[in-house]
């Protein structure tokens with residue numbers, strides 16, 4: 515059985531938190547391969563008008579260039595209309611493999627309201643990673659996991675990593691304010707953003 519990970523997001527831009535989470539996911543779920551999939555038109559979020567899909571994809575390629583086993587895929591970008599996770603899972607599913615889906619806490623908590631959650635739970639093992647040290651979320655997380663287990667018969671697994679408190683929003687804000695972002699994104703991504711004048 516091939517162990518295949520899936521990590522989707524807007525990635526506008528991809529940052530150190532994403533890369534750290536992806537690496538921990540690969541190690542802790544013993545993945546053979548990890549698909550990093552930037553969204554096309556995202557159903558969860560308003561798109562950032564200034565940066566093209568191709569640029570978000572390119573930044574992911576740069577960020578993961580050195581991470582063995584990662585495939586950066588444009589499959590959601592090539593799809594017409596909104597990207598739904600369930601469609602991506604259907605496309606990647608196969609008899610020879612087991613799928614694992616990585617989610618940040620924020621995404622994990624809303625999973626039940628995505629398109630066709632029952633099918634999502636059938637197709638993959640959801641895995642979450644904490645993205646904040648906020649203790650206030652602990653109870654909510656435990657409750658949600660119990661709820662999903664009861665409804666869909668699967669336990670959402672957790673990977674453990676030191677939470678890196680960074681978001682793409684914070685990076686876009688820093689750039690607009692003229693602040694450096696070198697410590698928040700991989701060096702090649704910082705260079706690409708600078709060369710192309712993104713998020714100004």
Ligand code: ATP
Nearest residue numbers: 523524525531535617618621645678680681682683
């Ligand atoms: P934005 O600030 O624009 O909302 P973001 O930083 O949340 O962006 P996304 O591209 O929306 O980035 O995130 C993709 C996935 O990565 C989501 O599942 C999200 O929860 C997770 N994620 C984002 N930041 C981190 C982080 N610092 N550590 C772990 N997971 C993260």
